[in-house]
Amino acid sequence: MNISRRHLLVLLPAAAVAWKFVQAGTPEASPNYAMGDHWWGMLIDIPKCIGCGNCVRACQTENDVPDGFFRTWVERYHRSDFHLENPEVISPDGGKEGFPSVKEGEEGKYFFVPKMCNHCADSPCTQVCPVGATFVSPDGVVLIDPKYCLGCAYCVQACPYGCRYIHPEKKVADKCTLCYHRITKGLTTACCEACPTGARQLADLKNPKDPIHEFLKTHTVQVLKPQMATGAKAFYNGLDGSVR
Amino acid sequence: MAKYFEDGRAERRFMKDAAHLFRFAGLFLIAFLVFWVIRGYVVPKSFGQYGHYRGSALGDIAAHPAKFAGHDTCEACHTDIADTKTKGKHAHVNCEACHGALAVHANDPTSMTPVKPDTAVLCARCHTASAAKPKDFPQVDPADHSGGVPCQTCHDPHSPAFEAGPATATAAGGAK
Numbered sequence: 001m002n003i004s005r006r007h008l009l010v011l012l013p014a015a016a017v018a019w020k021f022v023q024a025g026t027p028e029a030s031p032n033y034a035m036g037d038h039w040w041g042m043l044i045d046i047p048k049c050i051g052c053g054n055c056v057r058a059c060q061t062e063n064d065v066p067d068g069f070f071r072t073w074v075e076r077y078h079r080s081d082f083h084l085e086n087p088e089v090i091s092p093d094g095g096k097e098g099f100p101s102v103k104e105g106e107e108g109k110y111f112f113v114p115k116m117c118n119h120c121a122d123s124p125c126t127q128v129c130p131v132g133a134t135f136v137s138p139d140g141v142v143l144i145d146p147k148y149c150l151g152c153a154y155c156v157q158a159c160p161y162g163c164r165y166i167h168p169e170k171k172v173a174d175k176c177t178l179c180y181h182r183i184t185k186g187l188t189t190a191c192c193e194a195c196p197t198g199a200r201q202l203a204d205l206k207n208p209k210d211p212i213h214e215f216l217k218t219h220t221v222q223v224l225k226p227q228m229a230t231g232a233k234a235f236y237n238g239l240d241g242s243v244r
Numbered sequence: 245m246a247k248y249f250e251d252g253r254a255e256r257r258f259m260k261d262a263a264h265l266f267r268f269a270g271l272f273l274i275a276f277l278v279f280w281v282i283r284g285y286v287v288p289k290s291f292g293q294y295g296h297y298r299g300s301a302l303g304d305i306a307a308h309p310a311k312f313a314g315h316d317t318c319e320a321c322h323t324d325i326a327d328t329k330t331k332g333k334h335a336h337v338n339c340e341a342c343h344g345a346l347a348v349h350a351n352d353p354t355s356m357t358p359v360k361p362d363t364a365v366l367c368a369r370c371h372t373a374s375a376a377k378p379k380d381f382p383q384v385d386p387a388d389h390s391g392g393v394p395c396q397t398c399h400d401p402h403s404p405a406f407e408a409g410p411a412t413a414t415a416a417g418g419a420k
Contacts, residue, residue: 035302050377052370054341061345062311076376102375110376135297145301181308190345193312196337196370197381 033184038139039206040178041233042189043215044114046240048199051076051112056096058194062179069165070094071176072116072191079242080108087242113236113243114200116191117142117163117176118224121231125155125164134173140205140233141178149173160228178202203235313350315339321353325402332403333382342366342401363395 003011051074059065059072074095078088092099095112102110119142126134126142133148134155149172156164156173167174179189187193188202203212215221215237222239223232236243293299315338319326322339329335340346342361349356364386373383386392395401 047378050370050381051374054369058312058340058345063308078376098369098372099374099376101372104373104375106375110374112376132291132296132298135295137302138294143301143305145298145304147301147304148298177305177308179310180302181306182310182312182314184306185310187310187312187314190312193314193338194341196334196341198336 033186035138037206038183038204039233040140040183041119041203041205041212041235042116042178042192043201043203043212043221044234044236045199045201046111046113046236046238048197049074049112049114050197050199051095051099052196053095053098054194054196055114055191055200056094058190059176060096062182062190063177065174066168068093069168069174071163071174072114074099075113075115076110077113077240077243078108078110079240084242087240109240111240113239114191115161115163115224116234117159117178118161118230118232118234119176119178121233123230124158124160124228128154128158130154137180141180141183142175143177143180144173144175146170146172146174160225160230161232203233205233309347311345311347312340313345313347317350318346328400328402332400333405334402363399363401364390364392367395367399367401 053074055072056070056074059070060067063071065071072094073091075089075091076095076099078090080086080088090099099112119136119140121136121140123136123142126136129135130152131148131150132145133150134142134144137143151166151171151173153166153173156166159175164173164175166172179187179191182189183202189200192200192202201212204210205212212235216235219237221235221237223235224239224243225232288298288300290299290301291297294302318339325339329337343358344361346358349358368386371383371386373385377383384390390398395404399406
């Protein structure tokens with residue numbers, strides 16, 4: 001086959017476009033989304049959290065999470081001045097309807113800690129699955145294939161952060177998908193959309209323009225249970241040492 | 245040894261003894277082929293596409309319908325509100341943080357008219373004073389501050405601060 005220079009000039013961009021589609025792979029519904037270009041995480045800014053429970057309600061609405069189960073929830077810590085290692089933690093109904101008021105001048109330090117799946121890069125939950133029903137996607141999101149899940153709950157036990165549960169009706173493991181159906185369409189997660197103070201920020205670690213990089217450089221950021229080496233990607237700013 | 249195999253009797257006997265091994269090997273081969281064919285039908289084509297899981301599960305999960313439209317979608321039509329908001333304290337509070345999930349309205353505005361939230365309840369959810377909240381976050385005791393009067397009587401929820409606020413009842417941060 002002879003290709004003239006003119007034809008090559010036409011073919012090259014066409015091939016580039018085609019290659020973009022090859023890279024994009026699934027999800028087919030979002031042809032412009034290339035999984036290889038993203039590595040998702042979450043930034044949680046504790047000093048900004050007011051414990052309003054907007055994220056919990058938004059998540060339950062967006063993802064049809066059954067009552068009494070949580071893909072994200074908010075905990076209120078009370079770190080006493082006298083028992084630093086034994087904080088009092090409450091989370092009434094996952095913090096969905098907020099928290100009881102605390103009077104000014106109470107002893108100790110109060111703060112809110114939103115919790116969710118950490119979307120670990122070396123996740124213990126995916127390693128224990130006997131049937132390949134849970135996995136880290138190529139863009140760094142820990143997901144469950146409900147058609148493959150047997151409901152054995154090994155992963156529920158394996159998660160060090162308690163982020164999984166067995167769905168009461170579907171009888172399969174369920175968890176935060178980092179709103180995979182939204183982030184693949186260029187939207188942010190439901191919890192980030194509903195957060196009034198910007199305490200939650202979706203972060204794309206592969207995007208050099210994402211503000212997460214500057215934030216990680218300029219702030220003291222920690223992950224939960226770093227000693228477990230799970231490769232957690234939920235980054236907490238201003239995390240108190242008493243948080244478990 | 246040479247004498248032993250001379251008439252071939254022992255060799256024939258060895259083959260006779262070994263024959264059942266070959267039959268077993270054949271059975272194993274057939275069973276393996278049957279397994280391989282069934283496996284080909286049962287295991288989804290996309291299994292192993294990206295790893296030890298069903299690749300098409302990603303598409304299934306991504307097909308979940310979104311219920312929050314996203315503030316960009318809201319602001320495309322409600323430009324007046326967006327303008328008010330950008331000037332005020334609530335510039336970075338997304339529409340659906342207060343109004344709730346409204347993708348249904350965004351997809352077809354005539355299909356439903358969103359109900360306006362009750363500000364007496366809505367505002368209190370964030371702004372009720374509590375020592376657990378960050379000190380620089382504006383907080384009030386609703387009963388003391390307004391006595392149950394809906395907040396929008398005085399404040400514009402889209403831009404809540406007053407230009408020259410009343411001397412009393414300020415919510416400038418810290419539990420009051």
